[in-house]
Every structure is written in C-alpha cells, then in structure tokens.
Amino acid sequence: xxxxxxxxxxxxxxxxxxxxxxxxxxxxxxxxxxxxxxxxxxxxxxxxxxxxxxxxxxxxxxxxxxxxxxxxxxxxxxxxxxxxxxxxxxxxxxxxxxxxxxxxxxxxxxxxxxxxxxxxxxxxxxxxxxxxxxxxxxxxxxxxxxxxxxxxxxxxxxxxxxxxxxxxxxxxxxxxxxxxxxxxxxxxxxxxxxxxxxxxxxxxxxxxxxxxxxxxxxxxxxxxxxxxxxxxxxxxxxxxxxxxxxxxxx
Amino acid sequence: xxxxxxxxxxxxxxxxxxxxxxxxxxxxxxxxxxxxxxxxxxxxxxxxxxxxxxxxxxxxxxxxxxxxxxxxxxxxxxxxxxxxxxxxxxxxxxxxxxxxxxxxxxxxxxxxxxxxxxxxxxxxxxxxxxxxxxxxxxxxxxxxxxxxxxxxxxxxxxxxxxxxxxxxxxxxxxxxxxxxxxxxxxxxxxxxxxxxxxxxx
Numbered sequence: 001x002x003x004x005x006x007x008x009x010x011x012x013x014x015x016x017x018x019x020x021x022x023x024x025x026x027x028x029x030x031x032x033x034x035x036x037x038x039x040x041x042x043x044x045x046x047x048x049x050x051x052x053x054x055x056x057x058x059x060x061x062x063x064x065x066x067x068x069x070x071x072x073x074x075x076x077x078x079x080x081x082x083x084x085x086x087x088x089x090x091x092x093x094x095x096x097x098x099x100x101x102x103x104x105x106x107x108x109x110x111x112x113x114x115x116x117x118x119x120x121x122x123x124x125x126x127x128x129x130x131x132x133x134x135x136x137x138x139x140x141x142x143x144x145x146x147x148x149x150x151x152x153x154x155x156x157x158x159x160x161x162x163x164x165x166x167x168x169x170x171x172x173x174x175x176x177x178x179x180x181x182x183x184x185x186x187x188x189x190x191x192x193x194x195x196x197x198x199x200x201x202x203x204x205x206x207x208x209x210x211x212x213x214x215x216x217x218x219x220x221x222x223x224x225x226x227x228x229x230x231x232x233x234x235x236x237x238x239x240x241x242x243x244x245x246x247x248x249x250x
Numbered sequence: 251x252x253x254x255x256x257x258x259x260x261x262x263x264x265x266x267x268x269x270x271x272x273x274x275x276x277x278x279x280x281x282x283x284x285x286x287x288x289x290x291x292x293x294x295x296x297x298x299x300x301x302x303x304x305x306x307x308x309x310x311x312x313x314x315x316x317x318x319x320x321x322x323x324x325x326x327x328x329x330x331x332x333x334x335x336x337x338x339x340x341x342x343x344x345x346x347x348x349x350x351x352x353x354x355x356x357x358x359x360x361x362x363x364x365x366x367x368x369x370x371x372x373x374x375x376x377x378x379x380x381x382x383x384x385x386x387x388x389x390x391x392x393x394x395x396x397x398x399x400x401x402x403x404x405x406x407x408x409x410x411x412x413x414x415x416x417x418x419x420x421x422x423x424x425x426x427x428x429x430x431x432x433x434x435x436x437x438x439x440x441x442x443x444x445x446x447x448x449x450x451x
Contacts, residue, residue: 012425016398046445047432048399053314053377053448054384054392055400060276060309064302067280 007037015044105246113243114210117235121166121199136160145170152180158187158195165203174211181207198231205236214248259327266316269402279309283328287335296339304342307374308334338374376444383434383441391427398424 013019014027031038121140136159139147145167152164165180184200187193201220208217221244224236257265257278265275287308288301296304308331315321321330384392390412397403397411405417414420435442 008425008429012428042446043432043436043442044428045449046435046442047428049449050380050384050431050435050445051395051399053310053380055396056313057306057310057377057381058396059272059400060306060313063273063276063280064306064309067277067284068302071284 110212114206136163162196178207202232214244217244266313283331291339304339379441394424395427
C-alpha cells in the first residue's frame with residue numbers, strides 16, 4: 001500500500017462510489033461535522049470534474065476532426081450534385097427545345113410553308129391605279145384563272161405567261177405552274193431580258209415546295225441566297241430554308 | 251461516409267444524458283447544425299477556424315448542460331445551440347476587443363424572443379486551463395483517470411490496456427494521479443474557484 005492516509009482512502013472510495021451503504025452513511029455523517037474533510041472532498045470532486053471536462057473536450061475534439069474530414073470529402077460530392085443539377089437543367093432546356101422543334105416538325109407541311117410565303121401577285125399597271133390593263137390582267141384580277149390560262153396559251157408575252165403560271169397555282173395545278181414559271185425564266189434568258197424573272201424564280205421555289213420537289217427548291221433558294229441583288233433575296237430566309245430541309249427529312 | 255441516424259430532440263437529449271451513443275449524437279449535432287452555426291461566425295468577423303473552435307465550445311457546453319439536467323427543452327435544440335453559438339462568439343469578440351461589434355449581423359436584430367443563454371455557458375478559459383493541467387499529468391496518469399472517471403471503465407478493463415501487474419497497482423496509481431491533479435488545482439486558486447463554479451453552476 002502506498003502512503004495514503006486512511007482518510008484519503010475513504011475520500012477516494014466515496015467519490016468513486018465504492019462504499020457500501022453503511023460506510024457511506026457513516027462517512028456522510030462525518031462530513032457534516034468535519035470541515036477539513038468537506039474541504040478535501042470538494043478538492044477531489046473538482047479534480048474529478050476536471051477529468052470529465054478534459055474527457056468530454058477530447059471526445060468532441062476527436063469527433064470534430066473526423067467530421068471536418070468528412071465534410072471535406074463530401075465537398076467534391078456536393079460539387080457533383082451541383083454539376084448534376086446543371087446537367088439536369090441543361091437537359092430540361094434541351095428537352096423543351098427538342099419538344100418545340102418536334103412539335104413544329106410534326107405540324108409542318110408543304111401547304112403551310114407555301115401559304116405562309118406566297119405573295120399574291122398584283123400587276124404593276126393596276127398597282128399604280130392605271131385602267132390601261134391587258135385582257136389577261138383583267139381576267140386575273142377577276143379571278144378568272146381559266147381565261148388567263150387560255151389567253152396565255154395564244155400569247156408569247158412574258159407577262160401573260162407569268163400570270164398564267166399564277167393562275168395554275170390558284171387552280172392547284174402545280175406541275176403546270178412550275179412549267180409556266182420555267183417558261184418565263186427561259187423566255188427572259190432567250191431574250192436577254194429580266195422581265196418578272198426574279199418573281200418567276202421565287203414563285204418557282206414555292207411551286208417546287210408545294211409539289212414536294214424539295215431538292216429543286218433548295219437549289220434555287222441557294223442561288224437566290226448567293227445573290228443579294230436578287231429582288232426576292234430577303235424573302236428567302238434561313239427559316240424558310242430550314243423548313244424546306246425539315247420537310248425533306250420527313 | 252458514415253450514415254448518421256436522424257434523431258428527434260428528445261432522442262438526442264436522451265443519448266447525450268446516458269453517455270451511450272454519445273459519439274453518434276455529437277456527430278448528428280455536427281451534421282445538423284455545424285453549417286448554419288459556422289456560417290454565423292464566418293459572416294460576423296470570424297474565420298473558418300473561429301467557427302470551428304466556437305462550435306466545439308458550444309457542443310461541449312451543451313453536453314455538460316444536458317448531463318447536468320439543465321436543458322429543460324424550453325426551446326428546440328436548434329434554437330438553443332444557435333443562441334449559445336451567438337453568445338459564445340460575442341464574448342470572444344469582446345475579449346478580442348473588436349470595435350466593430352456594433353456591425354455584427356443579427357446583433358441589431360436581437361429581440362425579446364431571443365434566448366438568454368449567458369448563465370448556461372461556463373468559463374471557456376477555465377476549461378482551457380483544465381486541458382493544459384491534465385496534459386501536464388503525463389500520459390499514464392491522464393489515461394488512467396480518463397478511463398476511470400470519464401469512460402467509466404472498471405479497473406479490470408483499465409488493466410487490460412496498461413502494462414501493470416494487477417488491479418491494485420493501477421488503483422494506487424489512480425489515487426496518486428488524482429491527488430497530483432488535486433494539488434495542481436490547489437496551486438491555482440483562481441482555477442479552483444472557476445472549476446468550483448462549474449460544478450455548482
């Protein structure tokens with residue numbers, strides 16, 4: 001046995017909770033009358049509480065280190081979560097874009113593209129208020145398309161043939177309209193003129209579209225797109241080219 | 251990464267009181283509250299290290315309160331921890347003599363509903379001194395005392411982890427170590443008084 005006094009032994013036994021009930025009762029009785037013993041006990045209790053404070057701080061410090069490491073490890077995972085969110089948003093946008101494009105694609109038709117881009121022809125002579133119009137023009141303005149076609153059949157006039165091609169379009173005779181516009185272009189080429197030539201080319205494109213001859217339409221559109229001086233250059237928009245390509249894929 | 255079970259306030263308090271499951275409970279506190287409480291410190295003139303130190307301090311104080319049965323659930327654990335965190339950080343700033351205390355966010359927003367936890371928080375300095383003092387005891391003394399008083403291990407369990415011949419030798423060593431610590435505390439009257447306040451506070 002080390003050199004502890006009996007009192008010290010009893011004090012430590014007491015704070016360690018190792019006394020039997022009788023010993024404990026006797027010891028507590030002594031405490032009430034012995035101030036020095038009370039003081040000694042308090043000192044030991046303070047030392048014991050210091051150990052508990054130390055133990056708790058050490059435990060929390062150890063967990064703290066572990067948790068800080070875990071949080072560090074989780075940081076890249078959080079970044080992955082963020083990346084996933086970004087990808088999800090991007091995917092949603094792409095999905096919406098594709099859905100819209102799909103809807104447009106589904107609803108697109110040659111007829112709709114033709115109607116959206118066709119410009120009703122108004123003869124120049126009539127546009128400036130002149131009453132001096134040809135029989136062909138008069139018939140066209142009266143929507144008498146058959147008469148327009150009849151008159152053109154007996155005429156070499158570019159104007160009459162141009163009107164006849166429009167009349168064929170109005171009567172849904174697309175093949176005949178294509179031939180009519182081609183005839184206008186050929187006549188200009190032969191005579192080295194340009195009367196209604198740009199209008200004929202533009203309307204030939206629309207006739208090709210209506211007739212589902214998309215490659216022919218695209219070739220002619222490319223020709224106009226390459227020529228900013230063409231009167232219908234601005235009418236051949238990228239949107240129209242895109243629509244014709246979509247129609248071609250269908 | 252360890253999966254930490256979600257605990258209700260009552261379950262958390264139960265785990266902290268019993269001591270069993272203390273590690274899991276502390277980890278839960280970290281997972282649930284570290285981010286928001288450290289945010290407060292870091293956005294009020296503190297850095298990351300300050301935030302970590304204050305949080306550790308708050309967790310230790312909270313566990314002591316719970317184990318002394320002084321947390322009665324007057325507020326949620328979250329509210330209580332936030333108030334402790336705020337109070338501890340304010341005290342730290344005062345100690346540092348920061349003149350920009352008035353700029354502290356939330357300080358101006360303080361209202362009557364905010365908890366006053368000042369009387370719950372024991373002296374930080376006293377605890378720091380205790381840490382130093384126990385370290386001075388030496389590794390063996392420290393281990394024996396912590397295993398016996400903090401971890402509540404039996405003499406037999408302690409003997410298994412140490413190179414002593416029998417339990418009586420360990421018991422004598424423990425007595426010596428405790429007396430040594432007692433003497434060290436007696437040599438520091440202000441620390442003794444602070445620790446006395448901690449016990450009775």
